[in-house]
Amino acid sequence: MISxxxxxxxxxxxxxxxxxxxxxxxxxxxxxxxxIYRGMVDDAKALLDNSGADxxxxxxxxxxxxxxxxxxxxxxxxGVRGMPGVARTANVTYLTMQxxxxxxxxxxxxxxxxxxxxxxxxxxxxxxxxxQMTRGHYEAVADIASGFKLGDxxxxxxxxxxxxxxxxxxxxxxxxxxxxxxxxDAQEAQFLKDNDAIRQxxxxxxxxxxxxxxxxxxxxxxxxxxxxxxxxxNAVLVQVDSNHSAEEVAESIRRWKRLTVYTRDQMxxxxxxxxxxxxxxxxxxxxxxxxxxxxxxxxxxxxTLTLGKIREIAVLKLIGTRNRTIVALxxxxxxxxxxxxxVVGKIxxxxxxxxxxxxxxxxxPLDSVMAFVAVVVICILASIIAIRAAxxxxxxxxxxx
Amino acid sequence: xxxxxxxxxxxxxxxGSGDTAVDALIGVDMQVAPGxxxxxxxxxxxxxxxxxKCLGAVIEPTAGRxxxxxxxxxxxxxxxxxxxxxxxxxxxxxFQAPYxxxxxxxxxxVALLPMLAGKPNAESRKLAMELLQALDVxxxxxxxxxxxxxxxxxxxxxxxxxxxxxPVILADEPTAPLDSERALAVIRILNDMARKFETAIxxxxxxxxxxxxxxxxxxxxxxxxxEEAGEGREFE
Numbered sequence: 110m111i112s113x114x115x116x117x118x119x120x121x122x123x124x125x126x127x128x129x130x131x132x133x134x135x136x137x138x139x140x141x142x143x144x145i146y147r148g149m150v151d152d153a154k155a156l157l158d159n160s161g162a163d164x165x166x167x168x169x170x171x172x173x174x175x176x177x178x179x180x181x182x183x184x185x186x187x188g189v190r191g192m193p194g195v196a197r198t199a200n201v202t203y204l205t206m207q208x209x210x211x212x213x214x215x216x217x218x219x220x221x222x223x224x225x226x227x228x229x230x231x232x233x234x235x236x237x238x239x240x241q242m243t244r245g246h247y248e249a250v251a252d253i254a255s256g257f258k259l260g261d262x263x264x265x266x267x268x269x270x271x272x273x274x275x276x277x278x279x280x281x282x283x284x285x286x287x288x289x290x291x292x293x294d295a296q297e298a299q300f301l302k303d304n305d306a307i308r309q310x311x312x313x314x315x316x317x318x319x320x321x322x323x324x325x326x327x328x329x330x331x332x333x334x335x336x337x338x339x340x341x342x343n344a345v346l347v348q349v350d351s352n353h354s355a356e357e358v359a360e361s362i363r364r365w366k367r368l369t370v371y372t373r374d375q376m377x378x379x380x381x382x383x384x385x386x387x388x389x390x391x392x393x394x395x396x397x398x399x400x401x402x403x404x405x406x407x408x409x410x411x412x413t414l415t416l417g418k419i420r421e422i423a424v425l426k427l428i429g430t431r432n433r434t435i436v437a438l439x440x441x442x443x444x445x446x447x448x449x450x451x452v453v454g455k456i457x458x459x460x461x462x463x464x465x466x467x468x469x470x471x472x473x474p475l476d477s478v479m480a481f482v483a484v485v486v487i488c489i490l491a492s493i494i495a496i497r498a499a500x501x502x503x504x505x506x507x508x509x510x
Numbered sequence: 511x512x513x514x515x516x517x518x519x520x521x522x523x524x525x526g527s528g529d530t531a532v533d534a535l536i537g538v539d540m541q542v543a544p545g546x547x548x549x550x551x552x553x554x555x556x557x558x559x560x561x562x563k564c565l566g567a568v569i570e571p572t573a574g575r576x577x578x579x580x581x582x583x584x585x586x587x588x589x590x591x592x593x594x595x596x597x598x599x600x601x602x603x604x605f606q607a608p609y610x611x612x613x614x615x616x617x618x619x620v621a622l623l624p625m626l627a628g629k630p631n632a633e634s635r636k637l638a639m640e641l642l643q644a645l646d647v648x649x650x651x652x653x654x655x656x657x658x659x660x661x662x663x664x665x666x667x668x669x670x671x672x673x674x675x676x677p678v679i680l681a682d683e684p685t686a687p688l689d690s691e692r693a694l695a696v697i698r699i700l701n702d703m704a705r706k707f708e709t710a711i712x713x714x715x716x717x718x719x720x721x722x723x724x725x726x727x728x729x730x731x732x733x734x735x736x737e738e739a740g741e742g743r744e745f746e
Binding site: 110111116117119120121420421424425427428429430431504505507 | 559596605611612613626
């Protein structure tokens, strides 16, 4: 038996291809939306993976340092380092801000890391160009997505930094590229006030008789000095030695240091389950809407094509064509339209949309397989209206009168 | 003639019921022998189309009896379970317009019926080509319907109606869109094919120019048929 659907498609291939291309653009947007969600999850995981930490020690009862503000003293790491099972510790600060370079600025996550060597928690695990930071101030390592190049001079607050190294896939959970600077500089940048504010604060402190006592020389200077430093970091990153489990060490730190500690899985749950949950729901709603729109378009097109063949279907029924042959004709056309749309959509999403989207778009093969199955199912469902219409056609319509 | 061709006795068809009931066929008696082409003539609303639909097993008569050869297809109710297969294998249709499937070429338009009956594609196409050759449209075998003239399309439609070698063919005003010359050519073909394949052909028509070609004509008026001898010109 010949394929009636195939012959009909070949007979009007231009109409099918152009309709399929239109549908494909819609499917391309749907795939891109799924890719954006996957990209967000991947960004969150990259942030955790690249930190090199097994545990995150943060301010008590907070979800820090990525989902909520967290401040702990910068000497907490010493006590944590002495706990059983702890191999390495490092302070870290995170500050999302605009970093200026020349006439432009880039939204980045400025990360303060402690002096050390590659492998220290918080350090970028690898570079694609240049070297790691070797000085205690005014050097930076930038993610290549920031657009900065080796030797570029950046301005963070009042200070200028030279880019000495470039890394890749070091991004915040929001997809902002990371800029690594020395911890002390980052701590200063976090709470640095402008000169007028500093002057105002000094005048206020001097006007306070509790701090400005003539009989206690040096008190005022000591208070002002304490106000101009930042002894806080956002978290202590911990690497656990191979003989201990992360959960066991985390429990020990929670009990003895009275701090909140998150393991890798807990931190992933916070990032994926809480931080990007709203965005994920929004994207899911877009996916649902786009799927419904795609289904409606396929249904309308197939219904219109079927109505255009009423006389032919009536003749086919009159000369003895079985209903299943007519159902197959319509359903195969619907699926063919979906397949054309899927191929166009996949190419569009991969080659056209993903490279130009500002956010990372991760097109997982499994998502494509699921999308393919969804397209086929949607096309089958969308053809039902047309099939019902075709089955209602009376073969007597082929006979006049 | 009994036992061959198509035989219709006391066929009735009523649409609706109660006060709104309409008797479209009140008493139809017809008999068409194998190899015979008869005309079925009547004014609009006389019941021609209803009769054609009943003969084509598209609508169910209300009463009467119909036999195709030795096969009783209706006797107060359908006697054949699969009416679709009956239409496919035992009844050929030729319409006022050719109604060829626009996305199939000439060969496949004709070969589609044997394919639907389960015959292999190659065998179906061979049967189609034999008929296309007999009807002199073989050179257009690979053409699409839109590339054919009106006369060629009608010959392809005749080939489609004959391809399963049905014992009866119902032709619904097959010459209506054609000029005199082509209309007579179509009737000549139908007569040739009727004789060649032992097929009974009923031609529903209003067409005055082909009327003299029938040896027998059934007139239908107000749902009742009357038989009349025709002139039978051209095909003696």
